[in-house]
Amino acid sequence: MTGATGAQTPVRLLQLLSLLQTPREWPGGELADRLGVSRRTVRRDVDRLRELGYPVQATQGALGGYRLVAGKAMPPLVLDDEEAVAIAVGLRAGAGHAVEGVEEASVRALTKLEQVLPARLRHRVTALQIATMPLVSGDGATIAPETLTVMASAAAGQERLRFSYRAGDGTRSRRLTEPYRLVSTGRRWYLVAYDLDREDWRTFRVDRVAEPFATGARFTPRELPKGGAAEFLRQSVYRGIASYDIDVTFEAPAEFVAARMPSSLGAVEPLGEHRCRLRGTATDSVEWVAVRLAVADCDFTAHGPPDLLTCLRDMGSRLTAAAGAAE
Structure with a gap:
């Protein structure tokens, strides 16, 4: 009996630490119920955590309890199964669609998390992602999160990376590289690497990469x-x-428009409480810019360039005709 209790203590301490990392105060009775032990055992476990250096604070009285307070050195983050799965699924979804604002740090976090997830949780993460579909996808191509994590691990470990690559004209080749950085542009992910066969620096669109393989060679x-x-x-x-x-003027607050326009198009300048202006430089097709303007969900006036104005007029005529044909 003693052996069984001793074997369960480390697991229970991790469960207790996970609960205490939630920013609230836990009554001793509630912790005891959650862990399935007595209040006396909770007190002993709290003392063990303190001995290990975790700053657990206790308050006395009928409403007293325990909470983890900020210290000079906070403990490592402890997640239960459901929390770990939720975070992994969220990071995978964000990494797979190069969402603006989801930078390389998210891929590094996903890489670290998946390295420590037990097999049973990795299976749950994969199954949940397969069974779900985002309502709105990004403008860029979808990327398998595993591709990103393999690349991120190779770059972090300074390990040569081999992969198959499809160029813009459809030509396929095998590449052996020294990967340095993954860079997100908001719409796409790119790998910056040194191409050993071509003896020069290259950039690779990650959605055109297949079968990435870390060779193990440093x-x-x-x-x-x-x-x-x-x-x-x-x-x-x-x-x-x-x-x-x-150059576009919107009849809406700057915050509203900025949340709907890619930052790559330029900065949104307030012209008042309910009006703003977007001026910048675009490299995408005028058709793509016209569509992004049309889905801003507010009135706007485009001042240039002429090709964009023509595209918007043609698009408006087609949409009006389509709506009329449906009547």
Whole structure:
């Protein structure tokens, strides 16, 4: 009996620590019910946590209880099964659709989490993601989260990465690279890497990568091109692409419009409480920009360029005709 209790103590301490990491005060009786032990056992477990350096504070009285307070060194984050699955599914969904604002840090977090998840939880995460579908997808191509995590792990571990790559013209090739950084542009993920066969720096669209494989061979990091990975990507992606200036006035607050427009189009400038202006440089097709403006869910006036104005007029005529034909 004693052996069984001793074997259960570490598990119970982790469960107790997980509960205490919730920002609230836990009555001793509620903790005892949650853990299936006596209040005396809860007190002993709290003392064990304190001995391990966890700052658990106790308050006396009928309404007293326990809570974890901020200290010089907080304990590692402890998650129960449901919390770990929820976080992994959320990170996978965000990483798989290059959502603006979901940066490389999210992929690193997903990589670390999936490395420590037990097999039974990894199975639950995969099953839940397969069984669900987002109502709205991003503008970029969908990417398997496993592709991102393999790349992120190889970059973090300075490990050579081999993969199959499909170029823009459909040509396929095998690449052996030294991966350095994953960069999100909001619509797509890119890998900045040194191509060993071509002996030069390259950028790769991750949605065109297949069968990424970390070879296990380590490499000594080279000095990144001037400006860093993000600047190198910007110059590589936009090299030779024609750009044009856009100028649009919206009859809505700046915060409302900014939440609906990609930041790559430019900054939204307030013109008053219920009016704002967007001026910037676009490299996407005028058709794509026209669609993004049309789904802003507010009235707007486009001032240029001429090709965008023409596209909006043609789109308006087609949509009006389509609505009339349905009557």
